[in-house]
Amino acid sequence: MVNxxxxxxxxxxxxxxxxxxxxxxxxxxxxxGGDATGLERYGVSKAxxxxxxxxxxxxxxxxxxxxxxxxxxxIISPINKFYRTAMPMVAQSLGAPLIMDVTDLKPSxxxxxxxxxxxxSRAQVTAGVKQxxxxxxxxxxxxxxxxxxxxxxxxxxxxxxxxxxVVSTEEKARGGVRIEDAELIVSVGRGFKKKExxxxxxxxxxxxxxxxxxxxxxxxxxxxxxEDHWVGLSGHKVRPxxxxxxxxxxxxxxxxxMMESRVVVVINNDPNAPFFxxxxxxxxxxxxxxxxxxxxxxxxxxxx
Amino acid sequence: MELIAxxxxxxxxxxxxxxxxxxxxxxxxxxxxxxDRNAVEAAVQIKEKVGGRVRAISVLKYGPVQxxxxxxxxxxxxxxxxxxxxxxxxADNALVNTDQLVTxxxxxxxxxxLGNFDLILAGEASIDGYxxxxxxxxxxxxxxxxxxxxxxxxxxxxxxTIKRDLEEAVQTVEVTTPALVTVTREINVPRxxxxxxxxxxxxxxxxxxSLADLGISLGSPMEVKGVSLVQVRRKGVIIKEGSVDDKxxxxxxxxxxxxxxxxx
Ligand SMILES: Cc1cc2nc3c(=O)[nH]c(=O)nc-3n(C[C@H](O)[C@H](O)[C@H](O)COP(=O)(O)OP(=O)(O)OC[C@H]3O[C@@H](n4cnc5c(N)ncnc54)[C@H](O)[C@@H]3O)c2cc1C
Numbered sequence: 199m200v201n202x203x204x205x206x207x208x209x210x211x212x213x214x215x216x217x218x219x220x221x222x223x224x225x226x227x228x229x230x231g232g233d234a235t236g237l238e239r240y241g242v243s244k245a246x247x248x249x250x251x252x253x254x255x256x257x258x259x260x261x262x263x264x265x266x267x268x269x270x271x272x273i274i275s276p277i278n279k280f281y282r283t284a285m286p287m288v289a290q291s292l293g294a295p296l297i298m299d300v301t302d303l304k305p306s307x308x309x310x311x312x313x314x315x316x317x318x319s320r321a322q323v324t325a326g327v328k329q330x331x332x333x334x335x336x337x338x339x340x341x342x343x344x345x346x347x348x349x350x351x352x353x354x355x356x357x358x359x360x361x362x363x364v365v366s367t368e369e370k371a372r373g374g375v376r377i378e379d380a381e382l383i384v385s386v387g388r389g390f391k392k393k394e395x396x397x398x399x400x401x402x403x404x405x406x407x408x409x410x411x412x413x414x415x416x417x418x419x420x421x422x423x424x425e426d427h428w429v430g431l432s433g434h435k436v437r438p439x440x441x442x443x444x445x446x447x448x449x450x451x452x453x454x455x456m457m458e459s460r461v462v463v464v465i466n467n468d469p470n471a472p473f474f475x476x477x478x479x480x481x482x483x484x485x486x487x488x489x490x491x492x493x494x495x496x497x498x499x500x501x502x
Numbered sequence: 503m504e505l506i507a508x509x510x511x512x513x514x515x516x517x518x519x520x521x522x523x524x525x526x527x528x529x530x531x532x533x534x535x536x537x538d539r540n541a542v543e544a545a546v547q548i549k550e551k552v553g554g555r556v557r558a559i560s561v562l563k564y565g566p567v568q569x570x571x572x573x574x575x576x577x578x579x580x581x582x583x584x585x586x587x588x589x590x591x592x593a594d595n596a597l598v599n600t601d602q603l604v605t606x607x608x609x610x611x612x613x614x615x616l617g618n619f620d621l622i623l624a625g626e627a628s629i630d631g632y633x634x635x636x637x638x639x640x641x642x643x644x645x646x647x648x649x650x651x652x653x654x655x656x657x658x659x660x661x662x663t664i665k666r667d668l669e670e671a672v673q674t675v676e677v678t679t680p681a682l683v684t685v686t687r688e689i690n691v692p693r694x695x696x697x698x699x700x701x702x703x704x705x706x707x708x709x710x711x712s713l714a715d716l717g718i719s720l721g722s723p724m725e726v727k728g729v730s731l732v733q734v735r736r737k738g739v740i741i742k743e744g745s746v747d748d749k750x751x752x753x754x755x756x757x758x759x760x761x762x763x764x765x766x
Contacts, residue, residue, distance in 0.1 A: 254638075255647065279668050283650045286602070286635035290642040295601045295724035298633040311727075318515035318630055321525055321729050328723040361647035365663070365674040372670070382762070406763070418667070419688050425669065431632055440762045450515040451629065457734055461760050463753065472516070474740060479756050481749050482742035491750045499754065499765055 200271035208232025210276045214240040215340030219303045238349035240342040246354040254284040260356045261288045271329040289332045300335040319454035373424040383438045385411035389445015393422045402493045413446050430455035445485050448473025503554035505545040508624035510535040511574050525729045537625030539692035540685050545623045546585035558589040561608050565598040582703035583695035594713045600722035606639035611716040622682040637684040647677050650684045
């Protein structure tokens with residue numbers, strides 16, 4: 199029987215579902231944020247609870263120490279910038295592979311067969327990995343089955359390394375959208391010349407009952423929209439019934455986030471925009487003329 | 503300041519070649535991973551301000567190595583033209599199909615060979631693997647601090663002040679060199695070197711190294727077994743004729759047929 203460690207907040211317990219694909223395993227959970235209540239329902243036999251705020255390097259050291267003591271075959275964590283920084287350090291120190299965006303896991307002898315999204319999210323890759331290995335995946339992808347067990351809890355004092363000194367932290371604005379769950383998306387790109395012009399897309403989205411998505415520059419560079427609207431390789435993956443891309447060129451890193459949309463509509467005034475090769479319906483037109491006309495017509499039609 | 507930029511020669515995900523449903527890696531062209539250009543730009547800007555030297559390191563991960571070396575050198579020339587002084591290209595058949603553990607060990611071996619350094623810069627992630635692990639792995643290998651996702655970087659002697667772009671916050675941190683910093687696309691606009699610079703870059707050295715030159719041999723803990731491309735068939739109906747109203751009507755008809763909207 200192998201030992202597996204999940205590292206994440208209490209809300210990331212979906213990852214236990216990934217661990218369960220190994221079959222018989224002892225599952226430990228390093229809880230970073232939360233008190234571990236309820237984890238015993240999914241068969242977690244031991245919870246280590248981290249007190250206070252930790253930085254990536256300090257967490258990496260703590261995980262490493264646990265890994266050395268308990269000989270974990272797999273260490274599993276969610277995907278965000280904190281773990282994207284901490285876990286590679288753990289992996290390097292353990293001499294272990296780290297696989298990002300894992301979709302499936304099967305034991306095969308004393309190795310594992312792991313499937314994941316790779317090559318800029320354009321491919322499904324399958325690899326054989328030796329133990330120990332580090333796997334990262336979005337927790338919501340997996341549903342742990344209930345197997346109640348008795349769980350012991352231990353608080354873990356993480357020693358702070360303090361090489362990187364945090365001077366200040368400034369919270370970002372949040373739009374409160376869950377673009378991943380949207381059924382209809384109107385997505386905006388740099389074809390919009392000014393922030394105020396986004397109103398054209400907001401009006402259209404309102405008539406359609408759609409959420410607003412955007413390309414990376416709109417959120418990351420121009421900051422016209424909060425990051426929860428950002429679609430793509432480095433943003434959110436979406437799978438709506440309708441994805442309407444307005445003034446977005448269709449670079450592979452944007453496509454990586456919306457490949458699973460059912461119907462893709464592209465509005466762009468450049469007939470050579472790469473997005474036209476990846477759409478169901480492509481309208482070659484100036485968005486400033488087309489979008490208001492479309493909104494008006496839809497408003498009449500849908501009686502809104 | 504002794505600056506090092508890590509430059510991945512990545513698969514050009516905009517030009518993936520396919521055979522059947524498999525990705526044809528050997529025939530897919532390489533490009534400089536976009537965000538690594540930002541890393542080079544950041545390094546060159548620091549050099550321009552405080553003086554010093556920029557050395558670039560690339561580890562060739564895709565075969566056939568024989569054929570790729572020339573392609574790789576052409577790409578590295580661009581980095582030299584941007585202002586890097588010298589480049590190190592590790593090319594070895596044993597590196598094809600290895601994972602990031604190996605990449606980081608090789609990079610660290612090159613850096614140890616180069617001797618002293620102050621700051622290593624890398625992109626937040628490559629466009630192909632997009633795992634972002636090589637930066638932190640190299641830092642761990644060398645036992646130096648790492649700061650990821652820098653969108654602003656200030657150098658004051660041996661002190662670095664960095665704004666990190668995290669999901670929910672912008673964090674300002676301080677660290678002293680030696681350190682490794684990964685940068686975002688938003689940190690700067692990489693320069694496009696003029697022709698003269700590109701010609702001048704022909705004189706700058708590209709040092710080719712094998713694993714034997716580095717005195718290391720490595721095994722990968724991961725073996726890729728299959729890569730199948732996610733291919734989606736799209737209808738590709740292009741609406742370009744007629745007036746704006748004609749186009750609006752055509753699109754609305756299509757949306758009705760697709761069952762996306764229904765007449766009210
Ligand atoms: C590692 C990495 C990760 C990345 N991650 C992401 C990601 O997650 N998401 C993402 O989106 N990008 C991402 N990018 C960036 C990506 O490569 C592109 O730079 C970006 O998607 C371009 O955004 P855009 O299409 O809005 O802008 P542009 O490429 O500038 O395109 C603007 C488009 O608007 C059109 N246009 C202009 N005026 C009009 C008009 N009046 N009417 C109609 N159309 C008009 C133009 O023809 C053009 O096609 C990433 C890049 C890297 C290197």
